[in-house]
Structure formats: structure tokens, C-alpha cells
Amino acid sequence: xxxxxxxxxxxxxxxxxxxxxxxxxxxxxxxxxxxxxxxxxxxxxxxxxxxxxxxxxxxxxxxxxxxxxxxxxxxxxxxxxxxxxxxxxxxxxxxxxxxxxxxxxxxxxxxxxxxxxxxxxxxxxxxxxxxxxxxxxxxxxxxxxxxxxxxxxxxxxxxxxxxxxxxxxxxxxxxxxxxxxxxxxxxxxxxxxxxxxxxxxxxxxxxxxxxxxxxxxxxxxxxxxxxxxxxxxxxxxxxxxxxxxxxxxxxxxxxxxxxxxxxxxxxxxxxxxxxxxxxxxxxxxxxxxxxxxxxxxxxxxxxxxxxxxxxxxxxxxxxxxxxxxxxxxxxxxxxxxxxxxxxxxxxxxxxxxxxxxxxxxxxxxxxxxxxxxxxxxxxxxxxxxxxxxxxxxxxxxxxxxxxxxxxxxxxxxxxxxxxxxxxxxxxxxxxxxxxxxxxxxxxxxxxxxxxxxxxxxxxxxxxxxxxxxxxxxxxxxxxxxxxxxxxxxxxxxxxxx
Numbered sequence: 001x002x003x004x005x006x007x008x009x010x011x012x013x014x015x016x017x018x019x020x021x022x023x024x025x026x027x028x029x030x031x032x033x034x035x036x037x038x039x040x041x042x043x044x045x046x047x048x049x050x051x052x053x054x055x056x057x058x059x060x061x062x063x064x065x066x067x068x069x070x071x072x073x074x075x076x077x078x079x080x081x082x083x084x085x086x087x088x089x090x091x092x093x094x095x096x097x098x099x100x101x102x103x104x105x106x107x108x109x110x111x112x113x114x115x116x117x118x119x120x121x122x123x124x125x126x127x128x129x130x131x132x133x134x135x136x137x138x139x140x141x142x143x144x145x146x147x148x149x150x151x152x153x154x155x156x157x158x159x160x161x162x163x164x165x166x167x168x169x170x171x172x173x174x175x176x177x178x179x180x181x182x183x184x185x186x187x188x189x190x191x192x193x194x195x196x197x198x199x200x201x202x203x204x205x206x207x208x209x210x211x212x213x214x215x216x217x218x219x220x221x222x223x224x225x226x227x228x229x230x231x232x233x234x235x236x237x238x239x240x241x242x243x244x245x246x247x248x249x250x251x252x253x254x255x256x257x258x259x260x261x262x263x264x265x266x267x268x269x270x271x272x273x274x275x276x277x278x279x280x281x282x283x284x285x286x287x288x289x290x291x292x293x294x295x296x297x298x299x300x301x302x303x304x305x306x307x308x309x310x311x312x313x314x315x316x317x318x319x320x321x322x323x324x325x326x327x328x329x330x331x332x333x334x335x336x337x338x339x340x341x342x343x344x345x346x347x348x349x350x351x352x353x354x355x356x357x358x359x360x361x362x363x364x365x366x367x368x369x370x371x372x373x374x375x376x377x378x379x380x381x382x383x384x385x386x387x388x389x390x391x392x393x394x395x396x397x398x399x400x401x402x403x404x405x406x407x408x409x410x411x412x413x414x415x416x417x418x419x420x421x422x423x424x425x426x427x428x429x430x431x432x433x434x435x436x437x438x439x440x441x442x443x444x445x446x447x448x449x450x451x452x453x454x455x456x457x458x459x460x461x462x463x464x465x466x467x468x469x470x471x472x473x474x475x476x477x478x479x480x481x482x483x484x485x486x487x488x489x490x491x492x493x494x495x496x497x
Contacts, residue, residue, distance in 0.1 A: 007160045010216060010296045010392060011359075017144065017429075022038055022444070035307070037272075040119045040123075041392070049356070049357060049361060050353055050354075050356075050357040051225065051357055051399060052357045052358040053185050053368060054138075059465070060178075060327065060426065061239065066289075067296075068087070068344065069086065069087055069088055069091070069117070070084045070085065070086050070117065070118070070299065071084060071085050071086060072084050073085055073150075074168055075088070076155060077153035077168060077169070077187060078165075078168065078169035078170060078171055078190075079151075079172045079173050079190070079194075080132060080153075080187075080190065080191065080194065080196060081107070081148070081152055081153050081171070081181075081186065081187035081188065081189070081190025081191035081192075081193075081196065081436065082107060082150040082151070082152060082187060082191055082196060083110050083120065083151045083152060083153055083154075083168075083187065083196065083316055084118065084150055084151050084155065085149060085150040086117075086148060086149055086150055086151075089147065090142055090148075091114055091117065091138075091142070091148050092114055092115075092134050092139040092148065093115075093134070093137050093139075093373075094139040094140075094142045094143045095143065096142070096143060096144075096145050097143050097144070098143070098144050098145060099144075099145045100144040100145060100255065100258075100259050101141060101144040101145045101146035101199075101255060101256065101259060102144075102145035102146075102262070103147075103266055104145075104146045104147065104198045104252065104255075105146075105147050105149050105196070105197040105198050105199075106118075106136055106138075106141055106146045106147060106148045106149065106197055106198070106199045106200065106201070107148070107149060107150045107151065107152050107187070107188065107191045107197045107199075107200045107201070108135075108148065108151055108152060108188075108194070108201040109151070109185050109187070109188050109192060109200070109201055109202045109203055110122060110151040110153075110187075111153050111154065111157075111158055111203060111233060111234040111236075112136060112137070112138065112201055112203070112214070112232060112233055112243065113131030113132075113133055113134060113135055113232040113233070113234070114131055114134050114135070114137045114148075114232075114236075115131055115132060115133060115134045116130055116131070116132075117130065117131060117151075117311075118130060118131075118151070119131040119151075121154070121156070121157050121158065121234045121358075121381065122153070122154040122155055122156040122157060122158070122168065122184075123156050123157060123167065123168075123365070123366075124167045124168075125359055125365040126327065126358070127180030131232060133231060133232040133301045134232055135201075135229075135230050135231060135232035135233065135243075136231055136232070136263065136265035136266050137201060137229065137232075137243055137260060137266050138201070138232075139265070140259060140260055140263040140266050141199075141201075141256065141259065141260075143263075144259040146199070146256075148336075149196075149197060150191070150193055150196075150197070152185070152186075152187030152188045152190075152200060153165070153168060153171055153186050153187030154183065154184055154185060154186055154187055154188075155183035155184035155186060155208075155366050155370075156366070156369075156370045157234075157236060157351070157355050157366075157370055157374075158183075158184040158185075158203055158205060158208055158236045159184060159236065159351065159355075159369070159370045159373055160183045160184050160209050160370070160436070161182065161183055161184065161206070161207055161208065161436060161439040161440045162180045162182060162183055162420050162436055162439060163180045163181040163182050163183035163184070163186035163212060163302045163434055164180070164183065164369055165182075165183075165186070165367070166367030166369065166370075166478050171183060171185075171187060171189075171190055171212070171355075172190070172422070173190075173215060173216060173419050173422075173465075174190060174193040174194050174216060175193070175215075175216060175217055175419070175464050175465055175466060176419065176463055176464055176465060177422070178421060178422050179215070179218055179418075179419040179420065179422055179463075179465065180215070180419055180420045180421070180422055181212050181215060182211040182212035182213075182214065182215035182216065182415075182419060182420075182439070183204075183208060183211065183212055184203070184205075184210050184212075185202025185204070185208050185211055185212050185244075186209040186244065187200075188200075188201065188202040188209070188212065188246045189212035189215070189216040189218055189220075190212075190216065192216070192218055192246050192247060193216040193217060193218060195249075195292065198247065198248065198252055199245065199246070199247050199256055200246045200247075201243060201245065201246075202220070202243070202244055202245075202246055203233065203236070203243055203244070204220075204222040204241075204242045204243075204244045204345065204382050204443075204447065205236050205237050205240045205241050205242070205347060205444060205447055206240065206347060206440050206444035206447050207414075207415075207439070207443025207444055207446075209221070209242075209244035209245070209246060209442040210222055210244075210317060210414050210438055210443050210453060210454070210455040210468075210470060211223050211414065211415055211440060211443060212246070212353055213246050213414075213455050213468070214414035214415055214455045214457070214466065214467075214468030214470075215415070215418070215419035215465070215468075216419075217457045217460070217464065217465065217468075218244050218246055218247065218248060218455075218456065218457065218465035219245075219246065219248070219249060219250050219252075219454065219456055219457070219485070219489065220244065220245070220414075220454065220455045221243040221244050221245045221246075221247075221253050221257070221452075221453075221454045221482065222242050222446070222447070222452065222453045222454070223242055223243075223244060223452055223478055223484075224242075224450060224451065224452040224473075224475050224476050224478055225240070225242055225447065225450035225451075226450070226474070227242075227261075227271050227275065227452075227478065228242065228243050228260060228266055228267060229265065229266050229267070229268070230243065234354075234358070235350070235354045236350070236351050236354060236355075237345070237346060237347045237350040237351060237354070238350060238354070239346050239350060239389065240343070240346060240347060240350075240447040240448060242447065245257070249489070250456065250482065250485050250486035250489050250490075251486065252455075253454075253482060254482050254483070254486065257364075257478070257479070257482055260387075261479075262397075264328060269301075271410070271476075273400060274309060274475075275476045275479070276478045278475070278476040278477050278489065280408055280473070280474040280476075280477035280480065281408075281480075283404075283406055283408040283474065284324070284325035284326075284406070284407070284408055285317065285324065285325030285328060285406075285407050285408060285409075286313055286317070286324070286325065286326070286327045286328065286408070286409045286410070286411055287327075287328040287329065287331060287332055287403070287407035287410055287411070288310060288327065288328065288331045288332070288407060288410065288411035288412065289305075289306075289331060289332065289333070289334065289410075289411065289412040289413070290330070290331035290332060290333045291303075291307060291310070291331060292333065293331075293334070293410075294306050294307075294413060294416075294495075296416055297416050297441065298413055298416040298417070299416065299417050299418060301418055301461035301462060301465075301467060302413050302415070302416055302417065302418065302461075302467045303413075304471065305413075305458040305459065305461060305467035305469075306412075306413045306458075306467070308458070308459070309411070309458055309469045310327060310411065311490070312488065312491050312492050313327045313411065314326070314327040314329075314487060315450055315491070316487060316488065316491060321356035323408070324408065324480070324484045324487075325407075325408065328405075328407060329476055332402075332403055332405075332410075334403050336445050337362050338395075339395060339445040339448055339449070340400070340441075340444060340445055342387075342388035342392075342395070342448060343388075343444050343445055343448035344386040344444070345380055345384055345385055346385065346388050346389065346448065347377075347444075348374075348376045348377035348380055349377040349380050349385045350371065351373065351374050351377055352374050352375070352376075352377025352378050353377070355370075355374050356374070356378075360363050363375065369436075383388055383403055384465050387449075392448065392449070392450070395448075395449065396450060396475075398476065399427060399449055403473075404474070408473070408477070408480070409471055409472065409473055409481070409484060410471075410472040411471060411472075412442045412469075412470045412471060412472065413442060413467065413468070413469065413470065414442060414455040414467075414468035414469065414470040415438075415439050415440070415441070415442065415443070415468070416438055416441050417435060418436040418441065418461060418465040418466075418467065419438060419465050419466075420439065421433075428468055434491065443470070443472060446472055450475060451472055451473060451474065451475060452472070452473045452474075452475070452476070452477065452478045452481050453473065453481075454470070454471050454481055454482065454485045455468045455469065455470050455471075455494070456468065456469050456471070456485050456487070456488060456489040457492075458492055459492065469488065471484065471485050471488070471493070
């Protein structure tokens with residue numbers, strides 16, 4: 001269901017009535033239509049707009065607007081990946097207690113807050129906004145000796161898988177300046193790929209850590225939903241948001257992971273208990289998206305790289321040294337249409353609520369591409385949203401049983417396409433729309449299901465671009481997922497016989 005520019009400007013009651021009429025009209029229910037039309041104004045008047053997170057601009061709080069603690073680098077950010085650099089050695093105020101991450105330079109996506117520092121979520125509408133809460137994830141990394149050096153370029157309100165940002169420029173892929181970096185954690189990937197930092201925090205709601213990592217030849221880890229604290233995060237979709245890690249190799253990601261899971265302010269006791277008692281070890285080996293499905297849905301370079309990666313995983317299994325079991329030779333062909341539809345429903349509704357409340361419901365402050373996505377959420381019936389939420393648990397169980405079966409891990413390409421071309425970044429271009437929809441084909445449903453996933457780079461294809469392999473694990477089997485990803489990534493880097 002779409003909302004046009006004409007009904008966007010109409011009275012809200014008329015928009016609600018029109019949206020519901022369109023829905024009910026599809027089944028010809030005249031009595032229901034008349035009842036909805038009669039009560040539309042009353043329904044609209046009962047609506048109370050949600051408030052933005054209290055910690056963005058808390059009433060009565062005076063925040064020093066001086067930039068003595070940071071330097072703005074917005075103009076260079078599409079290529080450097082960094083919106084601002086920090087001038088102090090510590091920014092969260094946390095004491096350094098260990099040297100576990102000593103020497104690591106860290107950046108973070110600009111929707112993850114540090115108290116009294118700017119937080120823009122990639123939107124100029126928030127240029128004067130300061131965070132009142134520091135993310136415990138950033139505090140934990142600094143406590144372990146990591147140096148937080150800057151905040152990253154990102155897609156506006158984390159709503160573009162290609163790295164498009166109408167206001168600050170599109171993220172440029174360090175592997176090829178004629179291609180996009182991927183998003184929405186565009187700057188997180190760029191800053192790692194250019195060597196500006198060693199580790200970066202991004203957010204992943206439908207692939208926004210895994211996609212830019214894949215397109216820029218990096219490791220990108222999305223944890224099990226709910227594993228890491230969201231405190232200090234500007235939400236896009238509170239149901240599907242995860243804060244993840246981007247790094248040049250799996251070793252760095254594993255080091256950061258162990259620091260974070262040992263911190264009770266990052267991983268709460270219930271989540272830690274589930275992580276430590278995960279029973280996924282009763283499953284063994286790998287299944288994968290079938291080669292015929294990949295050949296059908298993916299660009300040739302991606303399909304070829306995926307086939308080679310499966311050969312590598314098969315060799316690892318046959319060697320019997322990894323301890324993770326063998327590859328299922330047949331693979332699965334997954335019908336994910338319903339999962340995709342429900343995922344888009346959840347993101348659209350929650351994005352409309354969250355972005356709308358932050359902007360005071362002034363849609364004119366949004367760029368065209370973001371507006372086209374957010375406005376859809378205002379026309380989705382509540383019953384559709386509630387149904388998408390209510391079905392998640394059952395659909396997750398069904399996916400684990402049918403798609404993964406007795407296997408511990410599922411392998412897919414991270415994206416069916418290589419990095420999109422820079423020339424298609426225009427939000428209205430037909431190729432841009434195609435890239436936008438295809439990019440997250442294999443990632444967005446994983447957030448809806450709440451599963452952990454990681455992308456590792458494969459040998460480069462034509463033009464130096466990087467295809468990537470996505471490994472999907474069972475709930476809270478994150479530690480094993482990182483370990484097997486390290487084995488596969490290392491083997492894929494070795495020259496093949």
C-alpha cells in the first residue's frame with residue numbers, strides 16, 4: 001500500500017480513512033467501510049503523537065555547544081567515513097581497567113550516543129542535538145583500552161542499504177570510487193576499509209552492518225536480537241534494531257565480542273545466561289541456500305564466489321578439524337516472501353513512529369528516499385503490524401526447523417549484488433530502486449527472525465569489488481558463529497589448489 005504526495009498533505013483523518021478504505025475495499029466489505037468512514041475523525045482525534053527519546057533534548061537541560069572536544073569533518077565524510085573526530089583520549093568518561101583492546105582505534109555510527117556530544121543520525125535536522133546518555137557499549141570498549149576516535153557518516157535515520165544520504169553525500173566505496181559503500185552504516189565500513197580505524201560500531205535493522213561490510217570487503221557481525229543493550233541508541237525499529245561490529249578481520253570482532261559479553265551493562269543477566277547455556281551444539285554442520293536458487297537470484301560474480309565458498313566449507317568439514325561438522329550437499333530453496341513482507345511491515349510502522357516523533361511530525365525535514373519509506377508506515381493497518389509481531393516466534397521456529405533442519409549454521413550470499421554503482425545513487429533512478437530492493441534480500445529477514453549472522457569477505461571479483469558470504473546461526477549461538485566464521489574466512493583467504 002502506498003501513500004501519494006496528494007494524500008500526504010490531507011487531513012490525517014482523511015488519510016487514515018482512505019488507507020483503511022483501500023484495505024477493506026479489496027474484499028468488498030461495504031458495512032465495514034461505512035463504519036470506518038463514520039468513525040475516522042473520532043479515531044484521528046484520539047491519536048496522541050509519541051514523544052522522542054527523553055535523552056535527546058531533555059527539557060531544562062543546558063548543553064555546552066562548544067566544539068572544543070571534537071572537530072567536524074562532515075564535508076570529507078563520504079570518503080573518510082567520519083562525521084567528526086574527537087580531540088580527547090577518552091570520551092565516555094569511563095576509566096581504563098584492562099588492556100584487552102589496547103591500541104585499537106574505534107569509531108561509531110552517529111546514532112549511538114555519547115553524553116554531551118552531537119548525535120545526528122545522519123540528518124541535518126538534528127545538527128544541534130546532543131545526547132544525554134552514553135551507550136554502555138562505547139563505555140565498555142573504552143574501559144578495555146580501546147580509543148574512540150570519531151563518529152561515522154551514515155544513511156539518514158539508518159534507512160538506506162546502499163549508503164545514500166541526500167544531505168551529506170553518498171558513501172564512497174574504498175574498493176572502487178565509482179561504487180557505493182553500502183549502508184546504512186556506511187561510514188563505519190568506510191573508516192575501517194580505509195584504515196582510519198580498526199573497529200567500528202554500526203546498527204543493523206535489516207542488514208545495515210552486514211551489507212556495507214560485504215561491499216567494502218570487511219567482517220560484519222550482527223548479534224542475536226536483544227543480546228546487546230540499546231541504551232543511547234536513536235531507534236529506527238526497536239523490534240529489529242541491533243548494534244553490531246565491523247572490522248577488518250574476525251580476530252578483532254571476536255576480541256570486542258568477548259569484552260562486551262563480559263560487561264553486565266551491555267549484556268544483561270538473562271541474555272548472558274542464554275548465551276552461556278545455548279543448546280545449539282546438539283546440531284551439527286552447515287546447510288546452505290541451494291546453488292540453483294543462488295544462480296537464479298544473484299549476479300554471476302556473486303553466484304560464482306558463493307559456489308567456491310561452499311567448496312571451501314566442504315573441505316573444512318571433510319578435514320574434520322574444525323569441530324563444526326560437514327556441509328549438506330543439497331542445500332535449501334527458501335520461500336521468504338512472507339518473512340520479507342512482515343519484516344517490512346514492522347520496520348515501516350516503527351520507523352514512522354520513531355522518526356516522526358523525533359522530527360515533531362514534520363516530514364519536510366526528510367530526504368526523498370527516506371520519506372518514501374517512512375510515510376508508508378503511516379498507512380499500514382494496526383492489525384497488520386500486530387500480526388507481524390505476534391507471528392515472529394512461530395515463524396522463527398518454523399524457519400529453524402525447515403530452512404536449517406539439523407544443521408547448526410545456514411550459509412547464503414550476504415547480498416545478491418555487488419556494491420551498487422555510484423551513478424545509480426539518485427533515489428528516483430530505476431536502477432537505484434532495483435539495487436535498493438535487491439541489496440538486502442538475504443539479510444532483512446534475519447533481523448525479523450532475531451538470529452545472529454556474520455558476513456565474511458570472499459576473493460574479489462571484477463573491478464576489485466568484494467562478494468561476501470553470510471553465516472547465520474541459531475539464537476544465542478553467537479560465540480560459535482564467530483569462531484566458525486574465523487575458520488572459513490581464514491581458509492577463503494588462502495590460495496586454492
